[in-house]
Amino acid sequence: MIPYSRQFVDEDDIQAVIEVLRSDWLTTGPKVSEFEGAVCDFVGATHAVAVSSGTAALHAAMYAVGIGPGDEVILPPVTFCATANSVVFQGGIPVFADVDHDTLLLDPVKVEEKITERTKAIIAVDFAGQPCDYDKLREIANRHSVALVADACHALGAEYEGHRVGSLADMTVFSFHPVKHITTGEGGIITTGDPERAKRLRLFRNHGIATDFRERESQGSWFYEMVDLGYNYRITDFQCALGITQLRKLPKFLERRYEIAARYDEAFAGLPGINPIAVRPDVFHAYHLYVVRVDPGALGIDRAAFFTNLREKGIGVNVHYIPVHLHPFYREKFLTGPGLCPVAETAYEQILSLPLFPGMHDEDVDKVIKTMQRLLSQ
Numbered sequence: 001m002i003p004y005s006r007q008f009v010d011e012d013d014i015q016a017v018i019e020v021l022r023s024d025w026l027t028t029g030p031k032v033s034e035f036e037g038a039v040c041d042f043v044g045a046t047h048a049v050a051v052s053s054g055t056a057a058l059h060a061a062m063y064a065v066g067i068g069p070g071d072e073v074i075l076p077p078v079t080f081c082a083t084a085n086s087v088v089f090q091g092g093i094p095v096f097a098d099v100d101h102d103t104l105l106l107d108p109v110k111v112e113e114k115i116t117e118r119t120k121a122i123i124a125v126d127f128a129g130q131p132c133d134y135d136k137l138r139e140i141a142n143r144h145s146v147a148l149v150a151d152a153c154h155a156l157g158a159e160y161e162g163h164r165v166g167s168l169a170d171m172t173v174f175s176f177h178p179v180k181h182i183t184t185g186e187g188g189i190i191t192t193g194d195p196e197r198a199k200r201l202r203l204f205r206n207h208g209i210a211t212d213f214r215e216r217e218s219q220g221s222w223f224y225e226m227v228d229l230g231y232n233y234r235i236t237d238f239q240c241a242l243g244i245t246q247l248r249k250l251p252k253f254l255e256r257r258y259e260i261a262a263r264y265d266e267a268f269a270g271l272p273g274i275n276p277i278a279v280r281p282d283v284f285h286a287y288h289l290y291v292v293r294v295d296p297g298a299l300g301i302d303r304a305a306f307f308t309n310l311r312e313k314g315i316g317v318n319v320h321y322i323p324v325h326l327h328p329f330y331r332e333k334f335l336t337g338p339g340l341c342p343v344a345e346t347a348y349e350q351i352l353s354l355p356l357f358p359g360m361h362d363e364d365v366d367k368v369i370k371t372m373q374r375l376l377s378q
């Protein structure tokens with residue numbers, strides 16, 4: 001089976017991890033700050049705080065924004081459930097705003113409609129690797145004095161009007177899960193331009209304790225104070241060593257993702273019934289996912305059957321995502337359900353994510369295309 005995504009780890013990555021295993025620091029040590037600095041440089045941010053997962057990064061961002069019981073956070077339903085869960089972790093209320101039909105990105109007009117006096121933040125999700133409409137979202141966030149957080153777990157390396165994702169929102173979250181652009185096994189990071197928020201993020205990742213062990217060690221002091229309730233969301237030094245070597249390969253990874261997406265684009269331009277998600281002209285798409293809509297009217301195709309047929313032929317397609325507001329937890333706890341975000345709900349019936357990862361060979365890409373062409377001409 002050709003998977004929809006897969007990590008790319010080579011000898012250079014393995015050596016970097018082994019080196020740290022032989023050093024004094026397994027958890028928070030020099031590699032954590034080195035990795036944070038490298039991510040800052042890459043995205044053009046001034047602060048970065050690395051944590052144990054993308055989910056922990058989202059939770060920390062909600063804490064740093066100051067989300068508490070009853071606060072509303074507007075976000076799209078076309079995302080992984082962790083985006084909404086991070087609001088609930090802090091006692092906040094996720095408010096789902098529908099997406100744009102063509103791009104499946106958060107629709108600024110729908111965001112505006114959902115703003116109330118309890119709105120504290122907007123979470124933009126750069127679905128599939130395409131940046132949201134940051135100009136419009138920024139304008140709305142400023143006008144209503146709410147924070148703009150980016151869930152850019154799909155979008156490391158993406159650009160909006162020439163600026164890298166990671167420097168566009170008040171805080172930006174990335175994930176280093178193996179299916180994402182680069183991996184640390186599990187891991188995540190928050191980038192921000194605000195030193196106060198960076199401080200709060202660091203506090204939150206370490207139990208709410210104001211200094212970390214390494215700082216105390218270097219100062220020869222046993223004293224520490226826990227000033228707020230935090231978690232153990234630390235990432236290890238050997239994970240960050242992997243992150244550093246992976247980040248060096250990112251430009252090549254992005255290039256390969258782009259090439260594969262271009263092959264798909266070319267093939268599907270002449271294939272009725274298969275419509276790739278639209279790409280806006282002002283972006284560099286990082287192509288975490290290549291998502292197509294299967295037109296239910298064309299040639300009698302049904303997405304569910306098409307999905308099963310492709311899987312049987314060894315093509316590991318996937319569906320991103322079941323709209324979050326349709327999950328039983330949200331229906332029961334927040335009384336969401338069908339009809340709340342019709343654009344996302346209709347898209348969900350039609351979308352398919354095709355295999356796309358840097359180690360994918362041209363023959364694999366051709367196999368995906370040929371298999372789809374054959375199934376559609378039957």
Ligand SMILES: *Cc1c(COP(=O)(O)O)cnc(C)c1O
Nearest residue numbers: 053054055080082153175176177
């Ligand atoms: C992967 C992902 C997350 C969660 O990241 P983890 O590192 O798996 O915790 C959150 N949001 C989106 C959009 C993601 O794709």
